[in-house]
Amino acid sequence: MTLQEITRSSPARSQLTAGFRDILPLAVGVGVYGLAFGLLAAQAQMDGLQTGVMGTIVFAGSSQIIAVERLVAGAGAGAALLAGLALNLRLLLITASLRDEFAGRPWWQVLLGVHLVTDENWALMHAMRARGRRTGYWYLVGGGLGLVAVWVLTTVAGASFATAVPEPKALGMDFAFTAAFIAILRSLWSGSAMLLPWIGSIAIVLLAGLLTPLDPSWTLILGGLSGAAIAGVLGSD
Structure with a gap:
């Protein structure tokens, strides 16, 4: 199924829209630590564009935070990358549980789904199923699109704000790493x-x-x- 066919498919479009809509309340929390991560990224000499590109390509809050924190602490790029990957290994278990949703789909849909799956939209999809609602692949993708939009916007906003502040530490921004990581840990507890x-x-x-x-x-x-x-x-x- 191509993107053009998806827009013409009423069930796929309705699930995509429902997933995007339903995830927005959860996205508020993502936005909070997205702002914090943007402040931290600025401490690693990343501007708004670099932060936005990283958020779009990586799209893994805890991994991004720990990787940038390691860079700020003076660790090499390789160690920072491995630390970020290790922290998000739980996503291997989550994506493995979605084999039925991915079965029979073209490769680009599988890659899109794997990239957009998070703790929040995965849990929301199963919660809605438990309530008797019909949810599947496109519901998951819709939720992921809502989250990535909020994440990128807030991280860019945080980085742009921090670069405009002469002394970030004077505002307590050096605590942002800790605060953001605590917020993410709380959101991961299930x-x-x-x-x-x-x-x-x-x-x-x-x-x-x-x-x-x-x-x-x-x-x-x-x-x-x-x-x-x-x-x-x-x-x-």
Whole structure:
């Protein structure tokens, strides 16, 4: 199905619109830490255009935050990239659970769906199904489009504002990384099933940081890998 055919398809169009509409209340929270990330990106000498391009291509809040934080801390680009990837390994479990939605679709639709899937629109799709609503691939994509629009707009706004402020630290912007990361962690919590993966990940980071000479970037990578492994063994999404 091409883009032109999608616009002519009433079921696909209605699901796309419904997903976009339904995600907007959740997108408010995404916008809050999007602004915070924009402030942080400015500290890494990124302008509004660079921040917007990164948000569109990467579109992974926690990974972007930890990667930029590592760059600001002086870590190399490779370590920052690996830390960001490790933190978002949980998305492998989420996308694996969408095999029925992706089955039989052309490659570009699969890539689009994989790129746009997040904790929020994935959870919303299943919540609406539990209420008896018919939701599927295009509902997921509609929600993802709503989130990426809010994310890019707010991150660009935050970066543009920060570059206009002579002394960002004077306004407490140096705490933005911590505040944004706390907000993202809170949004990722989905119940007691998350407890063991989180505890295991935190324990690995603390032990590696205290008992080994590893750079903090590598302890974060170990923590992300161990948390994803625990979640996979337990069957947690």
